[in-house]
Amino acid sequence: MNILNILETAKKKGQKLISVLIDPDKTLVEEVPSICSRINNAPIDFIFLGGSTVNKDKTEIIAKEIQKHTSVSIVLFPGDYTHLTNYANAVLLLNLISGNNPEYLINQQVKAIPFLQKSNLEIISTGYVLVDGETTTSTIKVTQTTAIPQQDKEKITHTCVAGQYMGQHVLYLEAGSGATQPVGKDVVNAVFNSVNIPIIVGGGIRSLKKITEIHMAGATLVVIGTAFEKNNIFK
Numbered sequence: 001m002n003i004l005n006i007l008e009t010a011k012k013k014g015q016k017l018i019s020v021l022i023d024p025d026k027t028l029v030e031e032v033p034s035i036c037s038r039i040n041n042a043p044i045d046f047i048f049l050g051g052s053t054v055n056k057d058k059t060e061i062i063a064k065e066i067q068k069h070t071s072v073s074i075v076l077f078p079g080d081y082t083h084l085t086n087y088a089n090a091v092l093l094l095n096l097i098s099g100n101n102p103e104y105l106i107n108q109q110v111k112a113i114p115f116l117q118k119s120n121l122e123i124i125s126t127g128y129v130l131v132d133g134e135t136t137t138s139t140i141k142v143t144q145t146t147a148i149p150q151q152d153k154e155k156i157t158h159t160c161v162a163g164q165y166m167g168q169h170v171l172y173l174e175a176g177s178g179a180t181q182p183v184g185k186d187v188v189n190a191v192f193n194s195v196n197i198p199i200i201v202g203g204g205i206r207s208l209k210k211i212t213e214i215h216m217a218g219a220t221l222v223v224i225g226t227a228f229e230k231n232n233i234f235k
């Protein structure tokens, strides 16, 4: 089963999945074995690999090392088309539909094509929606777009429904790495009630309690980055 099938089946069956996010730029190769051992001992379904700013080749170096130490699937979560590597199972082809910067609506995707056409990576079209997490995250800085305020549930849901109608396979509600305020359960639930594709939620989620809350609100997959990195969860 490919990754999208796993997400769609989980959504249909009401199963809840968890992914850890590894930022190649913040990870030393020597740390990968212990990171993977934590992953192997926790209920982790996928490893997302990526960050807004990653040095060239670092993603591939870390991906290769991860593959030596775990069989958990790697899903690329690239900040830029230059971060792509074949040492992974899939890539989220992010379409930043909450913003109006053409670089992240179409230009990056076009630049990725020469690599993707020669690659066996599974490509998952992802409607990426920045929701205000009360923090100016690097995603906001790098993409030069603004996040939609959490109070504006109508704009968030309309953006997500538009994403679904435009053919995105999954939606990703992102408060940004290290966000003070994760995406609220009412926002997740409003989106859940408006679309029928799997919902991924990440940014500022730091506890098992919060993971459960966001799952219960309708997310199929919850992504944990900073809390995992700081060893505050899945120790």
Ligand code: 1GP
Pocket: 021, 174, 175, 176, 177, 178, 179, 201, 202, 203, 204, 205, 223, 224, 225, 226, 227
């Ligand atoms: C993944 O950006 C998030 O969507 C990760 O955020 O680092 O705050 O967990 P955290």
